[in-house]
Amino acid sequence: GGQPHLRFVHEAVTAEDAAVRLLGRLARRGEERVIGLYPTQAVGDQFATAFPNLPGVVRAFAVDDGRRLTDAERDGGRAAFGIPAAEAVVCLVGGWWPYKDFATIDAALSRLREPLHLVVTGAPLDDGVLERWRALPNLGLHTVPGPVAESVLRLVYGASDAALVARHPGVGKESGLVMDAVRLGVPLVVSDHDTELTTRLHGLPWALTFAAGDPGSLADVLHTVVRQPPPHPGPEAPALLGMFSAAEQADFLPRTFACLRTKEPRC
Numbered sequence: 001g002g003q004p005h006l007r008f009v010h011e012a013v014t015a016e017d018a019a020v021r022l023l024g025r026l027a028r029r030g031e032e033r034v035i036g037l038y039p040t041q042a043v044g045d046q047f048a049t050a051f052p053n054l055p056g057v058v059r060a061f062a063v064d065d066g067r068r069l070t071d072a073e074r075d076g077g078r079a080a081f082g083i084p085a086a087e088a089v090v091c092l093v094g095g096w097w098p099y100k101d102f103a104t105i106d107a108a109l110s111r112l113r114e115p116l117h118l119v120v121t122g123a124p125l126d127d128g129v130l131e132r133w134r135a136l137p138n139l140g141l142h143t144v145p146g147p148v149a150e151s152v153l154r155l156v157y158g159a160s161d162a163a164l165v166a167r168h169p170g171v172g173k174e175s176g177l178v179m180d181a182v183r184l185g186v187p188l189v190v191s192d193h194d195t196e197l198t199t200r201l202h203g204l205p206w207a208l209t210f211a212a213g214d215p216g217s218l219a220d221v222l223h224t225v226v227r228q229p230p231p232h233p234g235p236e237a238p239a240l241l242g243m244f245s246a247a248e249q250a251d252f253l254p255r256t257f258a259c260l261r262t263k264e265p266r267c
Helices: 018-026 029-031 041-050 071-081 102-111 127-134 152-157 176-184 193-199 215-227 245-263
Strands: 005-008 034-038 057-058 089-093 116-122 139-145 162-165 186-193 207-210
Touching: 005 215, 018 071, 034 041, 041 057, 041 071, 041 207, 071 102, 071 152, 089 152, 102 127, 116 152, 127 207, 152 193, 176 245, 186 193, 186 215, 193 207, 207 215
Parallel strands: 005 034, 034 057, 089 116, 089 162, 116 139, 162 186, 186 207
Antiparallel strands: none
């Protein structure tokens, strides 16, 4: 029940017990007063199965603000971490949550045969793992405990030749880290955990994918970054991942809400 509204649904992480299912049946008519906004098709499919009568639209949550990294920010990032311009850098951003595959990253880093810098920021972090990484012979570790301000995050991305994203197979929710990297103009090293995302990235020179859960595959890609850093994504890259500008998103939301109120065909 309640007032008509739009609701972004990022993921489903719980199961419904008997009491919740009963409440759901009592409020079933209220589904007509809600439009679900699903950042990925995988999330949309999941909710269509659970709530077949709930109107829904697949629409990226992240927006492209057009504020790509500048050359000055890239130089400033390297200077902030004391990393020479000629040395390879990968960043690992965000808290260490269960859907992220740090075991594969851990095993891959131990296989490095060439020097690589890794900038880690976020919260929570695993201090024990970081200490192990700090002792690896071919890894230069730089840590910025989070959460951090946007200006610091831009320095982290600015210092990096690529952003590393590793998730367990089957995780299909939108990756804010992927979207951030692309809108800022940072190349990606990303696992093939999500078939739709992998399809979108296929053939793009700035996106290097590796087999999810495969340390050897990730190590090979990291060596590729060391030898030949990928090019930066261009300003057209956000649209390739379904991102819209802030103005386009602001226009879409009230139009979609109007469709709900007037029962017109979905916009």
